Amino acid sequence: MKKIFAWLDGHWWVVSLLSGIGVFVVTMLLSLGRSVWFDEGYSIYLAQQDLQSLLAFTAVDAHPPLYYIILKFWGELFGFSELALRSLSAIFAGLSVGLGLGLTKRLFGLRAGLMAIPVVVLAPFILRYGYEVRMYSLAALIGVAGTYSMILAMHTKKAIWWVLYAVLVALGMYTLYVSVVVWLAHLIWLAWHSSREKIPVRHWTWAWAYVGSVILFLPYMLTFFSQLLNSVLSGVGTEVTLTTLVDLFTIFFIFTPEWRVGGWESLVLGLVLVGLILATIIAFRRVEAEKRGYLYLYLGLIVVPMLVFAIMSLPPREAIFLPRYMAHVAVFVYLFIAVILSITVGSVRRRRVVYGLYMAVIFVFCYGVGVLAVGGNVIFEQIKTPMAKQISEQLQARELRCSDQVTVVADEPYFYIDSFFYYQDCDLYYYLDRDNDRRGGYAPLKNSQQYQIREASEINSRYLVHLHGEIVYMDVDERYELVERIEMDKQFADIYKLSIQQNN
Incomplete structure (x- = not known):
């Protein structure tokens, strides 16, 4: 057994690689x-634009452009299929x-690394x-790469790691603005660590990494402030209340919002939560000083x-x-759970209890x-599962x-945007009785005005398929008769046929 552990310790990169593949x-x-939904459709729509248009549309949206640019080149290399596009995110x-x-493993040892494997590989949120x-x-x-680079810079005292860290901070901001919470957590931890080590402020060399990252982000700074001052957020966000925290806990553990959690599930989750709280207290009390500092780092990446x-x-x-705004720090939530359990199991007599937890x-x-396997990619704020793919297949x-006699x-x-991915080989129209928005997620449609319908009377095909939700905006005129309705989780496709009189 010792030989196995020795091999794992010396070849941890193999273990990490296999876990990542898993x-x-x-x-x-x-x-x-699983059907592509609005946010994904928007990503794909942007990635299919020319680079100049892509940058112009992201400049009037809520997010920076780096991911969309990478997605564009990935799609051009491997195709714009669901499998190809989703594989990029999965990688x-x-x-x-x-x-x-x-x-x-580097910070907390082999036991922590081994115990973390099933935790992160089976983490529902990830x-x-x-x-x-x-x-x-x-x-x-x-x-994660930025955190690793920061640790290597501190351990090796080599400036190259701080340079890499500065680049990663800038890349993070070019990818997702709310990634700033990661860099803020790092900043707080670095200041605390330097103060604890009694390092004079003038010797806080890590501060130059942040200066460098700001310089690297300067080319996009004006656009960032423009987006900040002209918010195009969807308005579906919530406050962070006690209910929100419970909701986040149940989603992270069983990918179920708190209002859907039943009695038995609540009992099990409650016991697990109590156990983890006790394990956290024990871990912080009994862990050695250096590792306690790294525990604070992981905890800060959750709390901040x-x-x-x-x-x-x-x-x-x-x-x-929104719960998904924690997706970029979720890995630290799961790693923290594994670490506190690994520390606790090594510092108490009743190890069976900890292993049971x-x-x-x-x-x-x-x-x-x-x-997750049964429910699919549920959109919690809409309380529905995207069904554009399934509706398209039914049609x-x-x-x-796709037919000359049908207008969808x-x-x-x-x-x-929610549906266009499944109608790219034919014309898909959209109803809007006013001009398109010039900012936000609908701005790219200004290049698709030929597919805009302002009045239902513009439609003259033999069949009309009307895709809509529970609230209907387009009134289909009396020339058409409803012959069938396809309904899937609050998403509808109404099939109309032109009346005989109109055909004649």
């Missing part, structure tokens, strides 16, 4: 059959997990957003983001928090993966998806 495989399996997710395991065609997994990778989101969402400001955590995560089976109309720009 995350990639599980993530891609979970993505099969980033696998790399962030593998790198996180390497960092954890697996869910690991295949999202968005920037979350790339931001997570940059955050939540505090920032809580403060930013306080009235009278617009609430901005550890197995309970793994069981709960397996349950969460099962929920194809009826020969009503999305009820508004949201449904157009």
